[in-house]
Amino acid sequence: MVSDTTDPIAAYNEFIREFRNDKGNYLYRESVQKMTVEGGVSLLIDFNDLIKFNPELARKTIDEPKEFVHQGHRAVAEVVEIEDADYAFTTRDFFIRFFNLAESETVPLRKIRAEHVGKLIMLNGIVTRATEVKPLLIEGFFQCIHCNEIIIIPQAESRYTPPHHCENPGCGRAGPFKLLNEESKFVDWQKVNIQERPEDLPPGQMPRSVTVLLTDDLVDTIRPGDRVSCIGILQSIPDFSQKGSGKLATFSVNMNANFITPEEKDFDILEISEDEVRQILELSQNPYIHDRIIDSIAPSIFGYRDIKESIALLLFGGVPKILGDGLKIRGESNLLMIGDPGTAKSQMLRYVARLAPRSLYTSGKGTSAAGLTVAVLRDADTGEFTLEAGALVLADRGVCCIDELDKMRKEDRSSIHEALEQRTVSIAKAGIVATLNARCSIIAAANPKMGRYIPSRTAAENINLPVTILSRFDIIWIVRDEPNQETDQIKAQHILRLHTIGVTEHEPPISMVLLRKYISYAKSNAKPKLTEGAAKRLEEFYLEMRVAGEASDSPIAITARQLESLVRLTESHARMALRSEASTDDAEAAIRILKQSLKQVGIDPETGIMDIDVMMVGTSTSTRSKIEILMNIIAELEAENKGQAVSLEAIAEKAKDSGMNKDFIERNIERMRQDGMLFQPKAGYIKRT
Numbered sequence: 001m002v003s004d005t006t007d008p009i010a011a012y013n014e015f016i017r018e019f020r021n022d023k024g025n026y027l028y029r030e031s032v033q034k035m036t037v038e039g040g041v042s043l044l045i046d047f048n049d050l051i052k053f054n055p056e057l058a059r060k061t062i063d064e065p066k067e068f069v070h071q072g073h074r075a076v077a078e079v080v081e082i083e084d085a086d087y088a089f090t091t092r093d094f095f096i097r098f099f100n101l102a103e104s105e106t107v108p109l110r111k112i113r114a115e116h117v118g119k120l121i122m123l124n125g126i127v128t129r130a131t132e133v134k135p136l137l138i139e140g141f142f143q144c145i146h147c148n149e150i151i152i153i154p155q156a157e158s159r160y161t162p163p164h165h166c167e168n169p170g171c172g173r174a175g176p177f178k179l180l181n182e183e184s185k186f187v188d189w190q191k192v193n194i195q196e197r198p199e200d201l202p203p204g205q206m207p208r209s210v211t212v213l214l215t216d217d218l219v220d221t222i223r224p225g226d227r228v229s230c231i232g233i234l235q236s237i238p239d240f241s242q243k244g245s246g247k248l249a250t251f252s253v254n255m256n257a258n259f260i261t262p263e264e265k266d267f268d269i270l271e272i273s274e275d276e277v278r279q280i281l282e283l284s285q286n287p288y289i290h291d292r293i294i295d296s297i298a299p300s301i302f303g304y305r306d307i308k309e310s311i312a313l314l315l316f317g318g319v320p321k322i323l324g325d326g327l328k329i330r331g332e333s334n335l336l337m338i339g340d341p342g343t344a345k346s347q348m349l350r351y352v353a354r355l356a357p358r359s360l361y362t363s364g365k366g367t368s369a370a371g372l373t374v375a376v377l378r379d380a381d382t383g384e385f386t387l388e389a390g391a392l393v394l395a396d397r398g399v400c401c402i403d404e405l406d407k408m409r410k411e412d413r414s415s416i417h418e419a420l421e422q423r424t425v426s427i428a429k430a431g432i433v434a435t436l437n438a439r440c441s442i443i444a445a446a447n448p449k450m451g452r453y454i455p456s457r458t459a460a461e462n463i464n465l466p467v468t469i470l471s472r473f474d475i476i477w478i479v480r481d482e483p484n485q486e487t488d489q490i491k492a493q494h495i496l497r498l499h500t501i502g503v504t505e506h507e508p509p510i511s512m513v514l515l516r517k518y519i520s521y522a523k524s525n526a527k528p529k530l531t532e533g534a535a536k537r538l539e540e541f542y543l544e545m546r547v548a549g550e551a552s553d554s555p556i557a558i559t560a561r562q563l564e565s566l567v568r569l570t571e572s573h574a575r576m577a578l579r580s581e582a583s584t585d586d587a588e589a590a591i592r593i594l595k596q597s598l599k600q601v602g603i604d605p606e607t608g609i610m611d612i613d614v615m616m617v618g619t620s621t622s623t624r625s626k627i628e629i630l631m632n633i634i635a636e637l638e639a640e641n642k643g644q645a646v647s648l649e650a651i652a653e654k655a656k657d658s659g660m661n662k663d664f665i666e667r668n669i670e671r672m673r674q675d676g677m678l679f680q681p682k683a684g685y686i687k688r689t
Contacts, residue, residue, distance in 0.1 A: 008068050011057045012075030012096065016043070019053050029083075032076070036084040042095045042217055043076045044259070047102065061098070062105060065120035065233045069258060072096035093187075095216065097259040101231055109196045109208040112234070112253060122231045123210060123255065124263070129193035129377070129388045133219045136189035141180040147171040150180070190219040193388075194230060198360055211254040218260055224374075224389035224436065225396045227358075232257040272517050279514065280521050284578035290589070292509040293518075293576055298351040299508040300498055301344045302490070306596050310335055310475045311348070313593070314441050315356055315399065315519050316575045318568030319527050330423050332441040333568050334472060336405070338463050338601075339479025340452050345445035349401040352443055355512060357520045358398025360391045364407035367391070369415035372402075373425040374436055385432055392419045392438040399441045406446040406464045413469065416442070420472035444473075453480050461667075474565035475593065478600040521578075528574035530567065534587040538566050541591050562598075566590050627668055630655060634678070634688060645685040 016028045031043055051058040061068045076096050081088040088094075101122040109125055142151045142163050149168035155161055165174045195209040212230055214221075222228055236251040272280070283289060290312075297308045313333065320331035337345045346363075353361035362372070370376075375388040392400050405413065419425055419438040426435045448454070449464045463470070470476065510518065530538075542563050569590035574582035633654050637646040652665050669686060672678045678686050 008057070008060070008071035009075045009078065011054060012072045013078055015050060015053050015057070016075060016079050019049055021049075029079075032079050032083050036080060036087045040217075041091060041093060042097045045096060045098050046100045047098045048100055050098075051102070062120045064118075065258075066118065069096065069120070069233070092185075093216070098231055099229075099259050099261065108200065109194070109210055110200075110202075110205075112208075112210070116234050117236045117253060119234060120231065120258070121234055121255075122229060123194060123212075124197065124229050125194040125209075125227070126197055126394055127192050127222050127224050127226045127228055127389070128195045128209065128394075129386050130222070130224055131191045131386050133188050133190045135186040136215065137179075137184060137186055139185035141183035142177040143180055144168065144171060144173065145176055145178055146173055150183075151177070187215050188217075188219045190214045192222065194228065197227065198394075212257050212260070213254060214257050214260065218257055222260060222262055224387055225393040227263040228260055229263055230255065230257055230260040232259070272521055276514065276517055277521070280518050281578070283510065283518065289577050290573070293515070296508040296510040296512075296515050297355070298348055301347055301351070302495070303487070304344075304348075304479070306593065307337065307348070307477050307479070310477070310593055310597075311352060311443070312576065313569050313572040313590075314443065314475075315352070316522055316572045317441060318571035318575075319529075320439070328423070329564070330421070330439070331568060331571070332423065332439060333474040333565065333572070334420055334442045335444070336470070336473040336476045337443075337445045337479055338448060338453065338476065339445070340481040341447060343479040343481050345479060346403050349403050349443060349445055352399060353401045355516060355519075356399040357516055357523075358395065359401065360395040360398070361401045361403070362391050363402070364404025365409075367402070367408055367412065369412040372412065373415050373419070373438075374427050374434075376427065376429045376432055385429075387427070387432065387434060387436070389436065390425070392416065392440060392442075393425055393436045395440040396437050397439055399443060400438075402442060402444040404446065405444040406449070413465070417468060417472070420469065453478060455480075471561070474568065475597045476601045477597060522575050526575045526578045526580065528571050528579055528582045528586075530570065530582050530587075531584070533584040534570055534582045537584050537587040537591070538563065538570065541566070541587075562594060566594055569593060627672070630660065630665065630668060631672075631677075631688075634686065638688065645681045645687040647685055649684075651686065 016032065017026070019026070019028055021027045027049070028043065028045065035041075035043060047058065050061070057068075061072070073093070073095050076094040077088065080091075080094055098120070101120070105120070106122045106124065107116055109123060137155050137160065140153050140155055140160075140162070142153060143149070144151070144166040147166060147168050147170065149166050149171060151163045151167050153161055153163055162175065162177050162179075166172055166177075190213075192212050192214060193209050194212055196207040198207075201207050212232065232255040234253055234255055236253055238247040239250045239252055283292070286292060290309075293312050294305065294309050297312055298304075314335050317333065318331035321329045323329070337348070339345050349361060353359045371390050372392055373390045374393055375390060376385050377388050378385055402416075419440075420442060423437070423439045424435050425438045427433070446463055446465065448462045450462070453462050566587070570582045570586045573586040573589045579586075630651070633651060634646060637650055637654065638644070648666070648669070651669075655665055669678060673680060673686075677689060679689055681687055
C-alpha cells in the first residue's frame with residue numbers, strides 16, 4: 001500500500017524501506033546500510049524508481065520540491081536512525097538526492113522560462129567557472145553584548161541576517177550582537193557557472209548560462225571544463241539597478257543543486273546500445289576497416305586521402321603514458337594544414353568538430369589568448385577572482401579545431417605552445433596560480449603568407465607562424481590548388497553532383513552517428529601496446545633516417561620528436577581496429593603517413609634532400625651554410641670599407657660566385673635585419689650590429 005502524500009516523510013520512508021528492484025532486492029534499504037558503513041550522507045534515488053512506486057509522490061516532488069525534498073532529507077535521517085542509531089547520532093544531516101529525471105523535466109538552458117521557477121528540473125551543460133569552497137552560515141547563534149542573551153536566527157537565501165533586537169524582555173536593545181562561530185551551523189558552499197554546450201548553440205547566438213549553488217557533499221565534485229548534468233530547484237532572485245537605486249521588477253534565476261555529476265569521467269562515452277556494440281565489434285573484424293573509416297570521413301569533400309587518414313588517426317589517438325618518475329607522454333596528436341584558399345580546409349575542420357565525440361571549433365581573429373586557454377574574471381557578487389575555462393580546456397579529452405591560425409595575433413597564438421606539447425594550460429594572474437588540463441588533439445588550418453604556397457620556399461617561409469609552433473605538430477600537410485585537367489574534371493563533377501542531387505557518388509561505408517560511437521568505444525576499450533616487431537620496425541626507420549645526417553655538413557632528416565609521433569600514430573592505427581597490440585603493419589602505416597608529410601614540409605627546396613631543420617628551426621642546413629657565407633662576405637666588405645656600411649649591390653656582386661641570387665640575398669638580409677643581426681643605417685646599405 002502506498003502512503004498518502006499528505007505525509008511526505010512517511011511516504012519517502014516507506015519508499016526507501018519497501019522498494020524492490022527487478023531481482024527482488026530491497027535496493028534503497030541496502031544503499032542506506034552501505035552508506036552508513038562508508039561514512040556517506042547522501043542517498044541516491046533513481047527518479048524512475050520513485051515514479052514506479054509512488055507516482056503521486058514523484059509528481060509532488062517535481063512540482064513542490066522546496067517542501068518535498070526537505071521532507072525527503074528527514075525521511076533518510078529516520079531510516080538511518082533505524083539502521084544505525086550511533087551513526088545517525090554522530091552525523092547531523094542526511095540528504096536525499098535524485099538522478100535520472102524524466103526527459104520531460106530536462107530543460108535546455110535556452111528554454112528556461114518563468115513556469116520552471118520553483119520546480120525540480122535537470123540542466124545539461126559545460127562548467128565554465130567555479131568559485132572556491134566556503135563555509136555558508138545557515139543557522140546563526142548571536143549573543144547580545146549587553147545582557148549575554150543567546151538568539152538563534154536561521155539564515156535565509158544565503159544572506160547574513162543578524163537579530164533586529166534582543167529577545168530578552170529586560171534588555172530589548174537593537175544590538176550590537178556577536179556571532180558565536182562555534183555554536184553556529186555552517187555548511188560547505190560553492191558557486192559554479194554552467195553554460196550551453198557548443199553543439200547545442202544556435203548559429204549567431206550568445207551561449208546562455210546559469211549559476212548553480214552547490215552545498216555539503218556536492219562541492220568540489222566538478223571542475224571547469226566538465227560536461228555535467230545537474231538536478232535542482234530553480235529559484236528567482238531580484239535584479240539590482242546598476243545605478244544603485246535598489247531592486248528592479250525583473251528577476252534572474254539560479255539553481256539550488258540537489259545532485260550534479262560529470263557526464264563522463266575519462267572519455268566522452270556516448271550512449272551505445274547492445275546492438276550498436278555488436279555492430280562496432282563486427283566492423284572491427286573487417287580486414288578493410290581502416291579504408292572504411294577513412295572513406296567515411298568528410299565524404300562530401302573530394303580527394304585528400306592522406307589528410308583524411310591522418311585525421312582518422314588523430315581522432316582515435318594514441319595511448320598516454322605516465323613514467324616511473326612522473327613524466328607524462330601525451331597520446332594525442334596534432335595536425336596542421338597549410339594551403340591555398342578554396343581547398344576545403346575549413347570544411348574539413350567543421351566536419352571534425354561535428355564528428356569528434358567532444359570537440360570545439362574556433363577561428364582566427366575572433367580568438368584571444370584568454371578565450372583559448374583560461375580567463376581570470378572578477379565575481380560580480382563577492383569581487384573575488386575566479387577562473388573561466390577557454391576552448392582548449394573545454395575540449396579536454398576531445399579535439400580543438402583552430403581555423404585561420406595565421407590570422408591570430410602573435411601574442412594570442414603563443415598561448416597554445418604549452419597545450420600543444422604538455423597538454424596543460426598554466427596561469428599566474430591576480431594571485432591565482434593554477435594548471436588546468438587541456439588533453440585535447442589540435443587540428444589547425446592556415447593560409448600561406450603570400451596568399452598562395454610558393455614551392456621554391458620552405459614551409460616556415462611560406463607560413464606566418466613561428467617554428468616553435470610548427471615543430472610541435474606531428475603531421476603537417478601542404479594543400480595546394482594545382483590545375484590538372486583530369487582531376488579538375490572529376491572534382492567539378494563531384495561538386496556539381498552535390499549541388500544538383502545533394503549526395504556523393506558513393507554513400508559513406510559507416511554513418512556519422514555510428515562512427516562517432518565507434519571512436520568513443522575504441523578510446524574507452526582499446527589500449528594497444530607496441531609489439532616487439534613494431535618497435536623494431538620503428539627503430540630501423542629512425543636509425544635509417546638518422547644515418548644520413550652523420551656527416552658534419554649533412555642535414556638531419558628526423559629527430560626524437562618524430563619518433564614519438566610515429567609511436568602515437570602506430571597506436572592509433574591499431575586502435576582503429578580495436579586491437580590490443582600494435583603490429584608491424586600498424587608501424588608501416590604510421591611510417592608511410594609521416595614520410596608523406598615530411599616529403600611536403602621537410603624537404604630542402606634547394607637541394608631536394610630531406611632536412612627536418614626546415615620545419616624544426618625554420619632554415620635548412622644548406623640555407624644556413626649560405627647565410628654563414630653571406631655574413632662573412634658582409635664582414636669582408638665592411639673591413640675593406642674601414643667599418644662603414646656596405647651597399648646591397650656590392651654584396652650581391654661578391655655573392656654571385658657562391659651561387660646566391662639576388663632574391664635569396666634580399667630575403668635573408670631582411671630576415672637577419674628583423675632578428676637584429678644587421679641594421680640599415682640608410683636606404684640600400686647594410687651593417688652588422
